[in-house]
Amino acid sequence: MSGFSQFLMQLVNGVNAGSIYALIALGYTMVYGIAKLINFAHGDIIMVGAYICLFAIGTFNLPVWLAVIVSIVLCALLGIVVEKIAYKPLRSASRISLLITAIGVSYLLQSLFQLLFTANPRPFPTIISLPPLMLGSISISAPYYITFIVSVILMTVLHLFVQKTKIGKAMRAVSEDSQAAQLMGINIDKTISITFALGSALAAVAGILYCSSYPMVNPYLGSLPGIKAFIAAVLGGIGSIPGAVLGGFILGIIEALTKAYISSQLSDAIVFTVLIIMLVFKPSGILGKNVKEKV
Amino acid sequence: MKVMEKYKEMAFWPKMFINFILILAIFLLITVLSNVGIISNYYQGIMLSICINVILVVSLNITTGFLGQLTLGHAGFMAVGAYSGAFLSKNLMGTLPDPLIFLLAIIVGGVVAMAFGVIVGVPTLRLKGDYLAIITLAFGEVIKNILLNLNIVGGASGYIGIPRYTNFLWAYWLAVITVVLSIALINSRHGRAIVSIREDEIASEASGIDTKKFKILAFVFAAFFAGVAGCLYAHYMGILEPKTFKFDKSIEILVMVVLGGMGNIKGSIISAIVLTVLPQLLVSVSGYRMLLYALALIIMMLFKYDPTLVKLINNIKNRFKKVRG
Numbered sequence: 074m075s076g077f078s079q080f081l082m083q084l085v086n087g088v089n090a091g092s093i094y095a096l097i098a099l100g101y102t103m104v105y106g107i108a109k110l111i112n113f114a115h116g117d118i119i120m121v122g123a124y125i126c127l128f129a130i131g132t133f134n135l136p137v138w139l140a141v142i143v144s145i146v147l148c149a150l151l152g153i154v155v156e157k158i159a160y161k162p163l164r165s166a167s168r169i170s171l172l173i174t175a176i177g178v179s180y181l182l183q184s185l186f187q188l189l190f191t192a193n194p195r196p197f198p199t200i201i202s203l204p205p206l207m208l209g210s211i212s213i214s215a216p217y218y219i220t221f222i223v224s225v226i227l228m229t230v231l232h233l234f235v236q237k238t239k240i241g242k243a244m245r246a247v248s249e250d251s252q253a254a255q256l257m258g259i260n261i262d263k264t265i266s267i268t269f270a271l272g273s274a275l276a277a278v279a280g281i282l283y284c285s286s287y288p289m290v291n292p293y294l295g296s297l298p299g300i301k302a303f304i305a306a307v308l309g310g311i312g313s314i315p316g317a318v319l320g321g322f323i324l325g326i327i328e329a330l331t332k333a334y335i336s337s338q339l340s341d342a343i344v345f346t347v348l349i350i351m352l353v354f355k356p357s358g359i360l361g362k363n364v365k366e367k368v
Numbered sequence: 369m370k371v372m373e374k375y376k377e378m379a380f381w382p383k384m385f386i387n388f389i390l391i392l393a394i395f396l397l398i399t400v401l402s403n404v405g406i407i408s409n410y411y412q413g414i415m416l417s418i419c420i421n422v423i424l425v426v427s428l429n430i431t432t433g434f435l436g437q438l439t440l441g442h443a444g445f446m447a448v449g450a451y452s453g454a455f456l457s458k459n460l461m462g463t464l465p466d467p468l469i470f471l472l473a474i475i476v477g478g479v480v481a482m483a484f485g486v487i488v489g490v491p492t493l494r495l496k497g498d499y500l501a502i503i504t505l506a507f508g509e510v511i512k513n514i515l516l517n518l519n520i521v522g523g524a525s526g527y528i529g530i531p532r533y534t535n536f537l538w539a540y541w542l543a544v545i546t547v548v549l550s551i552a553l554i555n556s557r558h559g560r561a562i563v564s565i566r567e568d569e570i571a572s573e574a575s576g577i578d579t580k581k582f583k584i585l586a587f588v589f590a591a592f593f594a595g596v597a598g599c600l601y602a603h604y605m606g607i608l609e610p611k612t613f614k615f616d617k618s619i620e621i622l623v624m625v626v627l628g629g630m631g632n633i634k635g636s637i638i639s640a641i642v643l644t645v646l647p648q649l650l651v652s653v654s655g656y657r658m659l660l661y662a663l664a665l666i667i668m669m670l671f672k673y674d675p676t677l678v679k680l681i682n683n684i685k686n687r688f689k690k691v692r693g
Contacts, residue, residue, distance in 0.1 A: 111498055162677070165675060168497065168498070169622075169630070170672065173622070173623060173669055176623075177663075177665030177666040178666065179662075180658060180665070181666065185659060188655060188659060300615075307499075336517075339513065339517055341513045342509075345509045345510045348502070349492075349506050352502065
């Protein structure tokens with residue numbers, strides 16, 4: 074294989090990982106924008122989504138499309154329930170107590186799934202059985218291009234939803250100034266619930282797509298893509314929806330290229346270093362807004 | 369009760385004398401009991417872990433509780449101290465008397481961690497809140513990933529053959545020194561400057577406090593003791609693995625700080641003891657350990673900070689007081 078087509082291949086790998094990161098990063102960024110919370114449990118929703126899809130197909134013999142919908146709906150509900158039980162009572166408390174609660178929820182989901190389904194990885198069924206796409210000298214396997222197409226569609230839909238609909242407008246208003254939004258008659262609790270539901274639904278899709286590329290499911294599956302997506306969200310500018318998408322793709326591509334050309338073992342260190350450099354020079358991220366501090 | 373009141377009225381030095389006697393008494397009691405064999409090796413191990421955790425928690429409390437900056441990379445400093453101290457003592461082993469090597473290793477571990485504290489602190493401490501949390505988390509992960517690939521200290525397979533110098537004597541007195549120095553720092557002029565930054569950074573800067581300097585001071589102080597704790601840990605286990613120092617370890621220390629109370633050293637000591645012993649008690653239900661820990665975290669946070677629950681608890685407390693009074 075020539076050098077150039079190898080480079081293209083790595084780019085494809087990067088875009089695949091990047092679209093998954095972008096989907097997860099959207100959840101992080103929306104929740105951060107609206108509740109000012111780094112939702113550490115978000116990564117574990119990916120894992121829950123993958124497990125639900127696995128059992129819907131394997132145990133209940135549902136068709137793939139129905140299994141995906143079931144998984145999305147249940148994850149959205151889980152997101153709402155977690156917010157209501159664990160985060161809502163602490164809305165007025167300090168940020169650090171909220172952060173620790175989120176970590177607690179993350180540990181809870183991981184250990185619960187480990188108890189229920191053991192730590193042994195389970196094989197994930199092939200849900201996408203389409204022929205690979207040939208682009209010149211390189212072939213792109215089906216999960217890769219489906220992942221890309223699905224995430225681009227979802228991101229576009231999400232963008233339209235946030236920009237054009239009434240609920241989307243409410244979400245933007247709450248993230249800008251929740252008190253003023255409340256005075257204008259916006260139901261904050263409902264808006265936050267919808268945000269969590271949307272973020273978790275996207276995480277479920279990301280989980281299913283992730284497992285169709287790397288077909289193994291275990292209780293800790295969510296933590297690594299979760300933390301990478303979180304970096305992506307910060308890289309793009311946390312709180313900014315286009316930023317999360319951009320950050321996700323940039324991160325995926327950087328990761329794939331460092332793995333291929335520098336060192337596969339050091340790729341995590343390099344990704345984190347990129348994050349540090351970004352934070353030192355432009356903490357608000359690539360597309361983030363610079364908020365001036367008022368005295 | 370009367371004894372307590374009398375103690376509170378005492379002058380500084382007699383008070384310190386009594387404190388010292390008490391600390392010494394606890395130490396002698398535990399040493400004697402373990403030498404006669406009443407305290408088994410297993411419990412001695414737990415007590416060593418408690419001492420190491422006390423050092424970690426009290427030092428993190430300086431940055432998180434007193435300076436008010438949320439950092440998630442304490443385990444990174446611990447790792448730096450652990451590996452540099454272990455590297456030194458492994459290479460010096462046999463050339464000098466053991467206690468001298470260990471002392472050198474502890475100092476070197478602390479100083480190297482301190483140097484990393486400066487490297488990390490200078491560019492990052494101008495960030496606030498969540499951004500500081502994220503960047504310290506990233507630094508911790510970078511350190512872990514570099515250690516994973518550093519073959520001179522064993523890489524991913526672990527750094528083995530570290531002399532096991534740590535015993536109760538060292539761990540206990542280092543914990544005491546950490547606590548004493550932390551209290552001394554907080555009660556000093558510098559400490560008041562640090563606390564003023566937590567209360568209102570802009571106001572303290574306006575009153576002429578060099579906020580940058582004091583932020584670095586607190587950060588480096590905490591890094592030094594994290595390095596010392598790491599060094600103790602390294603010479604206690606005899607083997608180091610990079611995965612010990614991942615982000616979960618930082619969280620574990622942070623949880624102890626928050627549960628003990630931010631900016632409360634006494635609370636830090638108590639929560640370090642409780643949260644070190646608690647998982648050991650749960651060994652019999654080891655499958656459920658993580659689940660119970662997670663539930664405990666969420667429930668404790670809710671009971672401590674949820675306004676409606678806090679009100680409910682206060683009502684119950686008042687009712688009990690009425691019954692008693």
